[in-house]
Amino acid sequence: MSQRHSQKDAYHLILEAIDVGVYKPGDRLVESDLAERFGVSRTPIREALQRLETQSLLERDGRSLIVASLDHNQMSELYQVRRELEGLAARLAARHATEEEIKVLRDMVIADDALVGDPQALSRANRRFHVQIHLASHNRYLVQQLDLVHRTMALMATTSLAVQGRGEIAQSEHNGIVDAIEARDEDAAEAALKDHISIAFMTRLKQDADIRERS
Incomplete structure (x- = not known):
């Protein structure tokens, strides 16, 4: 070698x-x-x-x-960038995704429903789902930037999907994102994914506040 x-x-x-x-x-x-x-x-x-x-x-x-670990400001900055880039990826996916790519996204949502009771497995599945949307954008430069963002997400010790009820809600949000991409509704796809990231961020903020209170 x-x-x-x-x-x-x-x-x-x-x-x-x-x-x-x-x-x-x-x-x-x-x-x-x-x-x-x-x-x-x-x-x-x-x-x-x-x-x-x-x-x-x-x-x-x-x-x-x-x-490395992320402080509050770094986490906020990361989610802000992620929200914008992920929204753009969903918009471009609604424009460029092939029928086969949309079918894969739909199948992922259905399969991932079975993982709701396992936050770590659902977190890995969530990553795969988002990467599939990035690839469906058919923009190599956007994919590269989102890859770096998702690597940095690994510096968070916990997943927001561990919060009670978040898994089911996230899966519903994923379904809505795929609906918009399948309908070729660029505005709706971008809005749905941006809202998804915003809700995940708010969930993580509450999760961190609970951890600080218990410590």
Whole structure:
């Protein structure tokens, strides 16, 4: 395996581990431990860590690198950007999505209804659903920007879908988004997805307030 491929693999291996919660905000990442865990030499691990730090997914704690965490202002900024970009993706999906892509979105909503009682599984399914809308926009630059936004979402230790009743509501919202895309109603698709993100943000704010009160 070439060093170029090793570096690429190391980056995605660490990124995936953060995304699925193996490494959580505040966790310290050590080159030697990561190299042993993933079976990759320390040089590509070091390059991958540098890349993740540049993307603000890792931050310095003295001489150590730790998984970054988001404060209230950063979370607000992230949701603001996500709302606008996701809304644009839904608008473009209503314009450009193929019939097959719309069918896949519809099938995802139906299948994901069975996951409502499992917040972590539903969270992963939610990510897949949103990525499918991004791809249906048929705009590679928008997809790239949304990919970075969704990576940063992994820095949140909890999912808003764990809040009582949120899973069912989110699924209903997903169904409405697909309805609008299928109807080729660009305004309705954009509005539905923006509202979906706004409600998710409000749910997370309430969730964080409850956590602070209990701590």
